[in-house]
Amino acid sequence: MFKKVFIFIVLTGFALILFKSYSALNPEQGLNEVATRYAEKGPDEVGAANLVGAVLVTYRGLDTLGEVAILFLSASIIGFFLKVKLEDEKAPRKVRKTSEILATASKIITPVIFLFGIYVFINGHLTPGGGFQGGAIIASGLVLMLLANPVKKVNHSIISVVESISGFSFVILGITGIFLAGGFLDNDFISLGEFGKLFSAGAIPIIYIFIGLKVGSELSGIVSNLQETQKEEI
Amino acid sequence: MEQISLAHIALITGILLILIGLWGILSQKNIIKIIIGFSLFDTGTHIIMVSIGYLTGKTAPILDEAVNLKNAANEIVDPVPQALVLTAIVIGLGITALMLAYVLRLYQRRKTLEINNYNDLKW
Numbered sequence: 001m002f003k004k005v006f007i008f009i010v011l012t013g014f015a016l017i018l019f020k021s022y023s024a025l026n027p028e029q030g031l032n033e034v035a036t037r038y039a040e041k042g043p044d045e046v047g048a049a050n051l052v053g054a055v056l057v058t059y060r061g062l063d064t065l066g067e068v069a070i071l072f073l074s075a076s077i078i079g080f081f082l083k084v085k086l087e088d089e090k091a092p093r094k095v096r097k098t099s100e101i102l103a104t105a106s107k108i109i110t111p112v113i114f115l116f117g118i119y120v121f122i123n124g125h126l127t128p129g130g131g132f133q134g135g136a137i138i139a140s141g142l143v144l145m146l147l148a149n150p151v152k153k154v155n156h157s158i159i160s161v162v163e164s165i166s167g168f169s170f171v172i173l174g175i176t177g178i179f180l181a182g183g184f185l186d187n188d189f190i191s192l193g194e195f196g197k198l199f200s201a202g203a204i205p206i207i208y209i210f211i212g213l214k215v216g217s218e219l220s221g222i223v224s225n226l227q228e229t230q231k232e233e234i
Numbered sequence: 235m236e237q238i239s240l241a242h243i244a245l246i247t248g249i250l251l252i253l254i255g256l257w258g259i260l261s262q263k264n265i266i267k268i269i270i271g272f273s274l275f276d277t278g279t280h281i282i283m284v285s286i287g288y289l290t291g292k293t294a295p296i297l298d299e300a301v302n303l304k305n306a307a308n309e310i311v312d313p314v315p316q317a318l319v320l321t322a323i324v325i326g327l328g329i330t331a332l333m334l335a336y337v338l339r340l341y342q343r344r345k346t347l348e349i350n351n352y353n354d355l356k357w
Contacts, residue, residue, distance in 0.1 A: 038313060
């Protein structure tokens with residue numbers, strides 16, 4: 001009883017705090033100072049048509065680096081945590097063979113999903129999308145592959161090599177920005193090119209490709225680690 | 235009756251999702267359901283952040299044919315909250331996967347998902 005009252009008090013307190021922000025929200029006002037500057041100077045300074053991408057990779061690039069580091073940390077903790085094999089585990093679980101439709105469709109669809117993921121992160125500076133979305137799409141292709149063939153073993157060394165190389169290159173590109181351009185993760189050391197074309201925005205497409213590969217391999221690593229904890233056989 | 239704007243609808247949805255998630259975290263006994271509560275809380279905060287950056291009648295912060303480059307600042311919504319939410323979604327995914335991995339280990343060790351059976355840290 002006491003617990004229910006306590007939960008009720010906490011929820012009403014939270015609701016009061018949040019509904020304060022409801023009355024304060026005024027969607028009619030213009031952009032604030034920071035966003036106005038990004039919108040006005042962004043095309044000249046960064047050259048990316050996708051302003052979200054410009055903010056993410058260049059203006060707030062350090063945050064993105066930290067974010068990728070957090071994702072790496074959680075992926076490696078999961079890998080470390082699930083690695084320990086329990087000795088007294090019972091015999092492998094028998095699973096049904098996957099249906100013909102799923103098995104055949106996954107063979108056709110998986111390469112298309114990978115291709116679409118690569119398209120999304122290569123065009124990240126022009127269209128909605130970018131490294132994180134592209135990486136998540138690539139990982140979803142791997143999930144489909146594992147659903148179609150549950151006993152498949154994913155090659156972990158490829159995943160960790162891709163992950164390490166792309167993370168390392170991300171940092172190297174950032175440091176190159178210090179020496180050849182304005183500062184850490186500045187994209188200006190490669191010609192900005194024509195605004196709105198595929199080869200534009202300096203280093204942003206390159207950084208996005210590395211972010212996409214890194215996020216894709218990390219999420220794939222998480223998925224395959226979780227899958228390998230179950231002993232299954234057909 | 236005065237018309238409710240899109241941003242307010244999104245804000246209400248986000249607030250309700252946060253409250254449902256918090257209720258789930260506080261009252262559920264099954265650990266998986268608690269994690270679902272965390273996930274809902276996460277989504278609610280994302281919706282609130284995007285709705286705060288929304289401006290009525292403006293378009294997405296992508297400078298293509300739909301936006302006049304000279305007047306971009308008056309035609310687009312705020313890109314900063316969207317960039318923040320983009321990273322937050324990926325972090326949320328990673329943290330959810332981490333929590334599920336912990337639960338998997340806990341279940342393999344103790345064969346129970348009931349939160350009341352894990353009282354090692356209780357004082």
